[in-house]
Amino acid sequence: MAGNWKMNLDHQQAAHLVxxxxxxxxxxxHDFDAVEVAVLPPFTDLRSVQTLIDGDKLKLKFGAxxxxxxxxxxxxxxxxxxxxxxxxxxxxxxxxxxxxxxxGETDALVNAKLVAAFRHGLTPILCIGExxxxxxxxxxVDHCTAQLEAxxxxxxxxxxxxxxxxxxxxxxxxxGEVATPEDAQEVCAAVRDKLAQLYSQSxxxxxxxxxxxxxxxxxxxxxxxxxxxDGALVGGASIDPAEFASIARYRD
Ligand code: PEP
Numbered sequence: 001m002a003g004n005w006k007m008n009l010d011h012q013q014a015a016h017l018v019x020x021x022x023x024x025x026x027x028x029x030h031d032f033d034a035v036e037v038a039v040l041p042p043f044t045d046l047r048s049v050q051t052l053i054d055g056d057k058l059k060l061k062f063g064a065x066x067x068x069x070x071x072x073x074x075x076x077x078x079x080x081x082x083x084x085x086x087x088x089x090x091x092x093x094x095x096x097x098x099x100x101x102x103x104g105e106t107d108a109l110v111n112a113k114l115v116a117a118f119r120h121g122l123t124p125i126l127c128i129g130e131x132x133x134x135x136x137x138x139x140x141v142d143h144c145t146a147q148l149e150a151x152x153x154x155x156x157x158x159x160x161x162x163x164x165x166x167x168x169x170x171x172x173x174x175x176g177e178v179a180t181p182e183d184a185q186e187v188c189a190a191v192r193d194k195l196a197q198l199y200s201q202s203x204x205x206x207x208x209x210x211x212x213x214x215x216x217x218x219x220x221x222x223x224x225x226x227x228x229x230d231g232a233l234v235g236g237a238s239i240d241p242a243e244f245a246s247i248a249r250y251r252d
Contacts, residue, residue, distance in 0.1 A: 004040045004233055006042075009045060021245055053088075062088075062091070090122070094110055095110035097170045110126070111153045123163070126165050129169045129173075135169065148191060167187045169187075174235060177213075178219050184223050184226055191209050209230050216237045
């Protein structure tokens with residue numbers, strides 16, 4: 001279960017959230033090996049989150065919401081994979097629909113960012129998903145598998161085996177509009193089939209495929225019951241620690 005905080009919470013609020021989340025999960029005796037829990041705070045919060053997680057030996061993982069495709073140098077405002085790795089990030093989201101929509105990220109740029117993440121040992125959470133027009137035209141499966149294939153260009157099978165893929169229908173992000181569990185399953189299964197076709201069935205079976213889009217404690221169990229859904233990428237609901245802890249505890 002990964003929580004994408006988006007552009008919310010300063011470094012002090014971030015520390016409070018992580019503490020509350022960790023306490024809720026510890027009280028519930030959460031099995032972190034069975035259901036991994038990760039937070040993706042804004043860049044400015046990462047140092048505080050790292051200090052808390054390392055200092056208190058919390059079992060939460062953390063990562064960033066984006067990275068630069070470049071290594072270093074004259075790229076004002078950018079953050080490199082090396083910087084994230086140095087801070088102890090495990091994960092980095094790549095190709096979130098808000099980056100694609102508001103920052104013009106293309107499939108080629110998403111691919112370059114995946115390459116940069118792997119250069120620094122970060123596990124990318126690759127986001128794919130269709131907009132409302134594509135969904136209405138019923139071409140969403142082809143759209144998502146094409147995004148996937150383009151993003152994975154020239155990556156090795158060893159790299160792809162470790163990637164996390166998040167299917168996030170854009171029309172369901174931050175809208176309160178949730179895809180049905182069957183909608184989530186349809187594309188997550190197609191993602192796995194595409195991986196099997198491009199690489200191997202065993203690789204496809206091992207890759208973690210998440211669903212994202214208005215996931216809450218009230219709807220997570222139905223989504224997680226789907227065969228090809230291994231987890232959730234949670235936006236809005238992840239900045240409420242009690243709600244996010246309940247999402248992580250969907251098996252209760
Ligand atoms: C997201 O930002 O990845 C997301 C899924 O947002 P929300 O849960 O708010 O729809």
